[in-house]
Amino acid sequence: MTPDSHLLSHALQLVQQSLHDCLQDDPILLWQLDPVRNKLRFFSEPVFRTLGLNVPLLFQNGDYLDRTVLEEDREALRDALDKMKMQKHTGIFFRIRDEDGCPRWLIMLGMPAPETPFSYIGVIGRCTRMLRRVTGEHHGMPPESIDWLSSPAMLVSFSTWKIISANRSARDLCGQGENVPLEDVFAISEDLKAAIYEGLTFSRRWQGVLRVRKPGGSVLPCSVMMRPLSQDGQHCLWIRLTPLLAVDPTIPDVREETPLPDLSAASGERELLRLVLRNPQILPAAEGIILSRIFPDENRVSVTCEGTMFTNNMEHVDFPYIGSIAENIVRFSLDSLTVDETSRSIRPIDWALFIPQGVRSYYAEPWFGQNGIRLVLIFCSPRGGAFSDVRGASLHRLVDAFARRLNELDTHRTLRNIL
Incomplete structure (x- = not known):
């Protein structure tokens, strides 16, 4: 091998490693569009969860495009989508704002599917880090990004739990500025801190409902989302507050995570499901709930339905494990699964179970035992997109308590049967 070929080989390895790192950081989604049937199919779960x-x-x-995409990129993205529907080659870089208000770059490419009439294929992927590597941009979050948000947001030191900066909405809401302990904004017990640490460690976020102390002594329930980040070499928490407008003054000022329903009173599986479904603080959009017990070695899942929306409250009815929600969760290492419209799904269980039962959208959360996945708890709605805004809502505590009681x-x- 000549020196030039050695150099070329080394350069190729660097490029391959760089692409590998970028794809790990910024994954891509593959999709297929049928313009005739107006059917969109994704080959993996079509959600960038961290965004x-x-x-x-x-x-x-x-309307969702207008809310999500930066104004200066919207028209170009609409043009690209029109080209896709007309089966023309297209490609575009565009920006969205993530949950924290920070701009993020995405790339979308599309072309007619070779040798497949009336089919169009494409990819969409995150490319913020890749573009930053190419342009040499700083990897940190711009401090002024807090002020881009209309909703209250603040940056808090992870070591001192004091506010580093807060946008105008947060200052107006809490009446607090910089260098103020977070406990002055809302009470955080040691148990709650432990839950927050656990969420930040394993899920890189924590989300719950807390009572915010307003100027004058009043309190306001807020949905609170926390994320870890590094800012100028300092470990911080990014906190975003969303005031809950429907305030009931009779609600006790607990300033804790959403309380779990008391499941100890349940004397059977179906009653256990009813207790969860009747608690509106869990997922208010849910009008039905399904328990799926998982038996991968037997290639089956055992399903029990509860709720007035179902045409048939089936109990312990078996469906194949292959093609089930549980298989999808295990295969793609998902912590939850949301389907906004079952009629556009290609998952076999959606057509065998959910659509006949009148379910148009659902949110599913698994529970794993020592030997793998044991059950999936599925919240259902007869309306499409009922759970599309449940972004990262943590139901782990509920599902864990449900599984223990079950x-x-x-x-x-079993003991009664033996005796």
Whole structure:
């Protein structure tokens, strides 16, 4: 091998490693469009979870596009989408604002599918880090990005739990500025801190409902989202507050995570499902709930439905594990699964179970035991897109409590059968 070929080989390895790193940081989604049937298909779950971006809605909902895409990029993106519907080659870089108000770059490419009439294929991917590497931009978050948000947001030191900066909305809401302990904004117990640390460690976010102390002594319930980030070499928390408008003054000022329903009173599986469904603080949009017990080795899942929306409140009805929600969760290492419109799904279980039961959208959360996935709890709605805004809402505590109580009931039933 000549020196030039050695150099070329080394350069190729660097390029390959760089592309590998970029794709790990900024994954891509593959999709297929049928312009005749107006059907959009994704080959993986079409959500960039860390951005809070629902990709199909970019294609399907103009209002969502206007809310999500930066104004200066909207017209170009609409033109690109029109070209795709007309089956023309197209490619575009465009920017969105993530949940924290920071601009993020995405790339979308599309072309007619070779040798497949009336089919169009494409990719959409995050490319912020790749563009920053190319342009040499600083990797940190611009401090002024807090002020881009109309909703209250603040930056807090992870070590001192004091406010580093807050935007105008946060200052107006809390009456607090910089260098103020977070406990002066809302009470944070040691148990809650532990829950926050756990969420930040394993999910890189924590989300819950807290009571914010307003000037004058009044309190306001807010949905609070926290994320870790590094700013100028300092470990920080990015906190975003969303005031909950429907304030009930009789609600106790607990300033904790959403309280769990008392499941100890349930004497059976179906009653356990009813207790969860009747708690509006869990997922208010849910009008039905499904328990899916998972038996991968037997290639089956056992389904029980509860709720007035269902045409048939089936109990312990078996469906194949292959093609189920559980298989999808395990295959793609998902922590949850949201489907906004079952009629556009290609998942077999959606057509075998959900559509016949009148379910148009659902949110599913799994529970894993020592030997793998054991159950999936599925919140259902007869309306499309009912759970599209449940971005990262943590139901882990609820599902864990549900699974523990279900195990207790199973154990009691087994003992009764033996005796």
